[in-house]
Amino acid sequence: MAAHGMTMTWSGNGSGDSVRGSASIGVSGRSLAPADERSLIERAQSGDREAFEDLVHCFDRDVLRIALNILHRPEDARDVYQEAFLKVYKNLPRFRFECSFYTWLYRIVTNVCLDHLRRRSSRPEDQAPDLASKACGEPIPGDFFDRQQDMAASSDPERRMQGLEIARRISVALERLTPRERMVFAMKHYQGMKLRDIGDALGTTEETVKNSLFRATRKLRAQLEGLL
Amino acid sequence: MNDHPKNPGPENSGFGGAPEPRSGAESTVRTVRCKEVESLAFLYACDELDAGERASMDAHVAACPACAAVLARDVCLQQAVASVEPPADSLDRSGLLLAQCRSELAEALDDRQAAAGRSAWPTFLSPYAWWDALRHTLIYHPALSMSMLLVAGFLAGVAGQRLPVGPPPIIGSQPRIAAPPVATAASQAPAQPRVTEEQLRNAESAHVAWVNPSGSSSPRVQVELNSPDPMDITGSPDDADIQRALTFLLENGQRFDPDVRMDSLDVLRMNASDPDVRRTLCATARLDRNPGVRRKALDALQGFERDPMVRDALLDAIESDADPGVRVEGIHLILSSLQAEGAGASDRQVLEILRDRLHSDPSPAVRRHSADALQQLGQPGQ
Numbered sequence: 001m002a003a004h005g006m007t008m009t010w011s012g013n014g015s016g017d018s019v020r021g022s023a024s025i026g027v028s029g030r031s032l033a034p035a036d037e038r039s040l041i042e043r044a045q046s047g048d049r050e051a052f053e054d055l056v057h058c059f060d061r062d063v064l065r066i067a068l069n070i071l072h073r074p075e076d077a078r079d080v081y082q083e084a085f086l087k088v089y090k091n092l093p094r095f096r097f098e099c100s101f102y103t104w105l106y107r108i109v110t111n112v113c114l115d116h117l118r119r120r121s122s123r124p125e126d127q128a129p130d131l132a133s134k135a136c137g138e139p140i141p142g143d144f145f146d147r148q149q150d151m152a153a154s155s156d157p158e159r160r161m162q163g164l165e166i167a168r169r170i171s172v173a174l175e176r177l178t179p180r181e182r183m184v185f186a187m188k189h190y191q192g193m194k195l196r197d198i199g200d201a202l203g204t205t206e207e208t209v210k211n212s213l214f215r216a217t218r219k220l221r222a223q224l225e226g227l228l
Numbered sequence: 229m230n231d232h233p234k235n236p237g238p239e240n241s242g243f244g245g246a247p248e249p250r251s252g253a254e255s256t257v258r259t260v261r262c263k264e265v266e267s268l269a270f271l272y273a274c275d276e277l278d279a280g281e282r283a284s285m286d287a288h289v290a291a292c293p294a295c296a297a298v299l300a301r302d303v304c305l306q307q308a309v310a311s312v313e314p315p316a317d318s319l320d321r322s323g324l325l326l327a328q329c330r331s332e333l334a335e336a337l338d339d340r341q342a343a344a345g346r347s348a349w350p351t352f353l354s355p356y357a358w359w360d361a362l363r364h365t366l367i368y369h370p371a372l373s374m375s376m377l378l379v380a381g382f383l384a385g386v387a388g389q390r391l392p393v394g395p396p397p398i399i400g401s402q403p404r405i406a407a408p409p410v411a412t413a414a415s416q417a418p419a420q421p422r423v424t425e426e427q428l429r430n431a432e433s434a435h436v437a438w439v440n441p442s443g444s445s446s447p448r449v450q451v452e453l454n455s456p457d458p459m460d461i462t463g464s465p466d467d468a469d470i471q472r473a474l475t476f477l478l479e480n481g482q483r484f485d486p487d488v489r490m491d492s493l494d495v496l497r498m499n500a501s502d503p504d505v506r507r508t509l510c511a512t513a514r515l516d517r518n519p520g521v522r523r524k525a526l527d528a529l530q531g532f533e534r535d536p537m538v539r540d541a542l543l544d545a546i547e548s549d550a551d552p553g554v555r556v557e558g559i560h561l562i563l564s565s566l567q568a569e570g571a572g573a574s575d576r577q578v579l580e581i582l583r584d585r586l587h588s589d590p591s592p593a594v595r596r597h598s599a600d601a602l603q604q605l606g607q608p609g610q
Contacts, residue, residue, distance in 0.1 A: 049337065049341070052337075053334070053337075056330070056333065057330070060326065060329065060330065061326060064316070064320065064325065064326055064329060065316040066316075068315050068316035068319045068320060068325075069314050069315050069316045072315045072319070073319075074319050074320065074325050077319070077325070077329075078325065078328065078329050078332065081329040081333065082329065082332055082333050082336055085333050086333075086336060086337075086340070089337065089340065163311060163312070166308050166311065166312060167312045167313075170308075170309065170312055188274060189274075189309050189310070190314040190315070190316070194276070195276055210271070210276075213270070213274075214267060214270060217270045217302070217305065220305065220309070221301070221302075221305055224305065224308060227308075
């Protein structure tokens with residue numbers, strides 16, 4: 001679980017309407033020179049569809065990764081991917097280069113993820129934890145290589161079983177967190193962000209983030225009781 | 229547990245109450261009290277304490293076994309969480325999900341642009357604006373809605389009485405619609421589409437068959453749409469209604485059997501010179517859930533590989549289709565197109581993709597075909 005150095009300062013509503021600040025984030029798909037990135041964005045802002053798609057392709061791996069880490073479901077991550085980039089498409093003309101494009105994008109993505117988690121939490125039938133079932137020994141979805149890598153994850157059967165059980169319980173525990181707690185947990189532990197950056201991304205204070213993470217950790221601890 | 233704290237020292241960080249912002253200058257030692265350890269331990273474990281706070285915790289737990297146990301528990305929990313692979317690592321190893329996302333986004337953007345084109349009409353001329361205005365009027369004026377409904381019913385009754393009543397039209401060489409009264413009216417007004425959007429939407433299943441074979445001098449095809457109001461239309465493959473119905477069958481593939489979609493492709497491929505038909509074929513090659521249908525859609529695009537849209541669809545299929553057979557089909561088509569153009573060795577994008585497939589495709593067949601293609605293009609893969 002790699003941690004990425006990241007500092008961000010911004011304000012805005014996450015829909016791209018008003019975001020100010022500066023950012024340097026050590027998480028990026030394909031690196032573009034700042035001048036190239038600016039030129040690409042300007043072309044996309046002027047309605048150049050090809051430039052917009054190039055821009056998407058520079059950042060979309062990270063966006064999908066964030067969505068998968070937060071939502072744990074490919075189908076939801078697909079929805080987030082599309083919704084986030086359509087928001088970007090709609091609001092791009094209003095992007096004024098007052099922060100890095102990635103910062104602006106990250107905020108949009110996290111807001112869309114949060115909306116998804118909230119919608120999901122209001123649909124009890126929609127809360128089966130996919131990763132938990134995977135860890136329980138059910139057939140592993142994906143292609144041949146996915147399966148091979150999973151099977152080869154650990155050659156020590158006992159350790160592998162314990163690892164699977166931990167993964168299952170964590171997955172179950174995550175399903176029981178509130179959307180905000182879950183977001184904070186994923187951003188901290190899977191995206192490797194600092195609490196301050198998470199607060200910036202979610203438009204809240206570091207203290208609120210800390211409280212959310214504390215509650216999430218407590219619930220997780222209860223879930224893993226007896227296993228550690 | 230490896231990270232068990234050892235060094236004593238007096239310090240406190242105010243989590244849970246009113247924590248002070250931390251900076252390097254503030255990293256002085258404060259006293260940590262036992263009641264604070266619970267809330268500081270998880271921050272310690274996930275590396276969110278500054279050096280001073282960390283030292284304070286270390287000092288406290290070194291002297292307090294109960295708090296040391298609390299900290300050990302949180303560090304252990306942190307290690308357990310860290311040992312679990314992030315979901316993103318396991319959910320899209322092959323990159324297929326990313327390819328699907330890109331494809332869906334491209335479609336959504338197409339829709340947006342098409343909608344933007346429609347809204348470019350002056351507002352007062354736009355049929356959408358008129359429809360919106362009417363809708364809102366009816367929603368917010370129920371009495372008016374009721375009156376309009378009565379008037380419409382009355383007019384329909386009067387008009388119904390005046391319509392000629394007789395046997396259904398004889399279906400000969402003219403294209404026909406089986407739905408009785410509407411079809412009669414439609415057949416008398418050839419400018420009207422013979423299949424309405426509603427009829428297409430209501431179709432529960434379909435059947436596509438050649439009346440005259442595709443190789444004959446005047447090929448004709450019959451499309452049956454089964455619904456509560458069943459209908460069929462017959463016409464030549466380039467008949468607008470036939471094309472519209474077949475396009476609908478392909479675009480709503482989840483509702484119709486793969487063999488119906490295959491038959492639809494058989495007919496539509498005869499008009500692949502039409503860019504709209506090619507667009508449908510490309511979308512089918514990308515999105516249909518049945519690999520056989522995707523393969524056939526690619527095959528139907530043969531001869532049009534120079535069209536950027538077709539080329540993209542082919543390259544996407546080679547790079548990211550889940551089915552090895554589709555990837556192989558894509559390789560064959562791109563290879564034959566390059567050979568026909570004599571431009572194989574200069575197309576770096578294709579060569580790169582083929583090399584990538586040669587080295588990283590999970591299917592031995594795809595790797596073999598990639599190697600063959602590179603060989604034939606005079607660029608054996610390294």
